[in-house]
Amino acid sequence: MGKPTGFMEYQRLSEAYEPVDKRLKTYKEFVVRLTDEQASVQGARCMDCGIPFCNNGCPVNNIIPDWNDLVYRGHWREAIEVLHSTNNFPEFTGRICPAPCEAACTLNINTDAVGIKSIEHAIIDKAWEEGWVVPQPAEVKTGKKVAVVGSGPAGLAAAQQLARAGHDVTVFEKNDRIGGLLRYGIPDFKMEKSLIDRRVEQLQAEGVVFRTGVLVGAQNVPAGIVNDAKQVVSAEQLKQDFDAVVLAGGSEIPRDLPVPGRELGGVHYALEFLIPQNKQVAGDKPNPISAKGKHVVVIGGGDTGSDCVGTSNRHGAASVTQFELMPMPPEQENKALTWPYWPTKLRTSSSHEEGCERDFAVATKEFIGKNGKVKALKACRLEFKDGKMSEVPGSEFEIKADLVLFAMGFTQPVGGVLEAFGVDKDARGNAKASTDGAGSYTTNVPKVFAAGDMRRGQSLVVWAIREGRQCARAVDEFLMGESLLPR
Amino acid sequence: MMRKCHLNTCPVGVATQDPVLRARFSGQPEHVVNYFFFVAEEVRELMAQLGVRTFDELIGRADLLDMKKGIAHWKAQGLDYSRIFYLPNVPAEVPRLHRETQDHGLDKALDRQLVVLAKPALEKGEKVNIDLPVRNINRTVGAMLSGEVAKRYGHAGLPNDTIHIRLNGTAGQSFGAFLARGVTLELVGEGNDYVGKGLSGGRIIVRPKAEFRGDTPQNIIVGNTVLYGATEGEVYFAGVAGERFAVRNSGATAVVEGVGDHGCEYMTGGTVVVLGETGRNFAAGMSGGVAYVLDEDGTFEQRCNMAQVALEPLPEEIAARKGSESGDELESHGRVDIDHLTMGDELILKGLIERHVRFASSVRAREILNNWGLWRKKFVKVFPHEYRRALTEMAQQREAEKEAA
Numbered sequence: 087m088g089k090p091t092g093f094m095e096y097q098r099l100s101e102a103y104e105p106v107d108k109r110l111k112t113y114k115e116f117v118v119r120l121t122d123e124q125a126s127v128q129g130a131r132c133m134d135c136g137i138p139f140c141n142n143g144c145p146v147n148n149i150i151p152d153w154n155d156l157v158y159r160g161h162w163r164e165a166i167e168v169l170h171s172t173n174n175f176p177e178f179t180g181r182i183c184p185a186p187c188e189a190a191c192t193l194n195i196n197t198d199a200v201g202i203k204s205i206e207h208a209i210i211d212k213a214w215e216e217g218w219v220v221p222q223p224a225e226v227k228t229g230k231k232v233a234v235v236g237s238g239p240a241g242l243a244a245a246q247q248l249a250r251a252g253h254d255v256t257v258f259e260k261n262d263r264i265g266g267l268l269r270y271g272i273p274d275f276k277m278e279k280s281l282i283d284r285r286v287e288q289l290q291a292e293g294v295v296f297r298t299g300v301l302v303g304a305q306n307v308p309a310g311i312v313n314d315a316k317q318v319v320s321a322e323q324l325k326q327d328f329d330a331v332v333l334a335g336g337s338e339i340p341r342d343l344p345v346p347g348r349e350l351g352g353v354h355y356a357l358e359f360l361i362p363q364n365k366q367v368a369g370d371k372p373n374p375i376s377a378k379g380k381h382v383v384v385i386g387g388g389d390t391g392s393d394c395v396g397t398s399n400r401h402g403a404a405s406v407t408q409f410e411l412m413p414m415p416p417e418q419e420n421k422a423l424t425w426p427y428w429p430t431k432l433r434t435s436s437s438h439e440e441g442c443e444r445d446f447a448v449a450t451k452e453f454i455g456k457n458g459k460v461k462a463l464k465a466c467r468l469e470f471k472d473g474k475m476s477e478v479p480g481s482e483f484e485i486k487a488d489l490v491l492f493a494m495g496f497t498q499p500v501g502g503v504l505e506a507f508g509v510d511k512d513a514r515g516n517a518k519a520s521t522d523g524a525g526s527y528t529t530n531v532p533k534v535f536a537a538g539d540m541r542r543g544q545s546l547v548v549w550a551i552r553e554g555r556q557c558a559r560a561v562d563e564f565l566m567g568e569s570l571l572p573r
Numbered sequence: 574m575m576r577k578c579h580l581n582t583c584p585v586g587v588a589t590q591d592p593v594l595r596a597r598f599s600g601q602p603e604h605v606v607n608y609f610f611f612v613a614e615e616v617r618e619l620m621a622q623l624g625v626r627t628f629d630e631l632i633g634r635a636d637l638l639d640m641k642k643g644i645a646h647w648k649a650q651g652l653d654y655s656r657i658f659y660l661p662n663v664p665a666e667v668p669r670l671h672r673e674t675q676d677h678g679l680d681k682a683l684d685r686q687l688v689v690l691a692k693p694a695l696e697k698g699e700k701v702n703i704d705l706p707v708r709n710i711n712r713t714v715g716a717m718l719s720g721e722v723a724k725r726y727g728h729a730g731l732p733n734d735t736i737h738i739r740l741n742g743t744a745g746q747s748f749g750a751f752l753a754r755g756v757t758l759e760l761v762g763e764g765n766d767y768v769g770k771g772l773s774g775g776r777i778i779v780r781p782k783a784e785f786r787g788d789t790p791q792n793i794i795v796g797n798t799v800l801y802g803a804t805e806g807e808v809y810f811a812g813v814a815g816e817r818f819a820v821r822n823s824g825a826t827a828v829v830e831g832v833g834d835h836g837c838e839y840m841t842g843g844t845v846v847v848l849g850e851t852g853r854n855f856a857a858g859m860s861g862g863v864a865y866v867l868d869e870d871g872t873f874e875q876r877c878n879m880a881q882v883a884l885e886p887l888p889e890e891i892a893a894r895k896g897s898e899s900g901d902e903l904e905s906h907g908r909v910d911i912d913h914l915t916m917g918d919e920l921i922l923k924g925l926i927e928r929h930v931r932f933a934s935s936v937r938a939r940e941i942l943n944n945w946g947l948w949r950k951k952f953v954k955v956f957p958h959e960y961r962r963a964l965t966e967m968a969q970q971r972e973a974e975k976e977a978a
Contacts, residue, residue: 133582135574
């Protein structure tokens, strides 16, 4: 709500970044959070518009006008309570959410949106500093046992909600640390991993048990997918030991590019590069893939691609080039057409700012190698006419490439676990379950639920949190006949 | 989007007077045209799906309504819609839509007589006196006559009291609606709801019959929503009015001997004198004009909505001015002429009560005047904050102009 005339008096102030040369030397976060005073002024820009589209633009339906107002008035403690009432992990979303809320902000119709994400960031970081984020163990235990498979944002949100409802929750994670893509996808410079550790401590204090290095269902994890499991638990065992199972294993199968030369050394999926990097930053053995002094080509123009660019630059790559299949989107969206939806426009991430050539409407045709190692990449230009993509004749070109990283999205969950449970899949290979009405988040298998990317396909962290929360309510209703958890 | 039309902060420049925000308005007339084309197109598509060619074919076709979602909604539980959506079993040739003109009986309206009788006034400006009975079937008495006045003389109307109509009995709804300047309606009996609706300069008097033996401040004489949206003119009611008295009044003057709940609601201008009790929520949303309320037992403040107004005692002015009698000062050309900027409160109030005696033969008003010194202290001035601010600014402006001159 803030100040009725605030949007006319104050300019939007975005969070500052540390200078490129400084941040390239470390894997630490470089976003400078707003001061309390700055956040308060930014909160004053919220117009109390009356029909806050941000509230629905946000997948977890954050009650944004309320906490904007509370921050404006300096009521930080109440602000974190309102924020936590809809979002279990605002410190994650306050850092890495693309903020669809801001696209939907009423102020964004013809001027700069309220800096909602920066205010969220300020609220939750202050709350941790002040010691306001404490475990909320359930007062009454139900005696029901729930297994959550996968410890990404969906699994963690579901686990926290279910534990607070009084259930005994065990989270299974095939890798050695908790967090899923939060831990081993997003680089530390975007989100430091101590944030996950302290949340895990909070969940443990609320009664959640974590079992890492345990693969659920089947052994057949395809090549290219990082798997630290030393132990396998069968689907039957899980169904026998628990009253309900939540499948929140994400959508891990990366999209491949089967062109000649694919088998050459130096051609990798993005996560084969990013996961060992995060492990290295955490103190494990060094990343076997190094970009130092190499010509790096990242294929795919999304967030994972950006993370590859940022990490390559920190390695000290000789050059970083990023290819995108689609043509370059406009720098400014036509707000009259796009508001309040998420617009297609050119998004320049902090990693791009650190140094990167970007090329659009490019298709890779071949990897050229020497002694089994990739040396160059052959590509061509594309043109799009009437929604159809075609190669521009004679546009083939070659580019030096010592390291090629595929960041073209993820197609579907690792099938083994769904098959082990006998869960029906939708046409895209995701677990089949609806999200509204009776029976939401339930699969065809009794007492087995699905949420997050494993159900909806690759998506945002904030969507995963939403699904985890909603799924927890569905599980609670299933176990208890009713639920007081929020919808 | 925005729901702040009352704050002057509309960010797209639609509902604001702020020039900076208005500059942000990006609308074009063509957008509206486009919008309606889309609406029409969508309607056409829906109709095509239903197999309907014209709107006439759609009228009354409750069977085509998709009402499942609405009726299944939990808020509609327990409601039976079958009668609302009932389809009478009639042959196709029976029309389902408006086919014949209704007869409103306008040719029998009392005003037809009044217009004929007032002809000398309308045509030559001669003074006319009319005396007729009235019944509650006679609605909006005086409105058509006022139309005739306005056709010939515009809003300026005729000299005060040129057409004097005395009516005996109970008037129907909207007695004296839009009454024009120069017309006086004197009703001996009682009014109904909406007396003086949209009053536009005329004068309305309602007083009881001679044989009435009751106490006027204890008896209703006009109904609810009297003076709704009145802009000019004066009314004198020797009795009590119903609820929402003078709602949205913007300039008329009224004397009444009591009002129901929500008196002077949303009033923006004019003067109201209440010589008796008021209901609760007096002055809700009142932003202009002044009400003088007789507060005999000191409990008025409890019934007044204090959100936008202040209550003040009535200052003693006339005695201070020594001997300068009021009354006539209030009149110019026989019409009441009140200016809250330049005239004293006591002067206005006493003058209006004197007029109430003169026009409505009010026993109550005479009683008050007979012991003015004592009664004066019991009056409370209801003064909206915004109106006070406007008057102060106007006074300063006037002062500045005087100095400049």
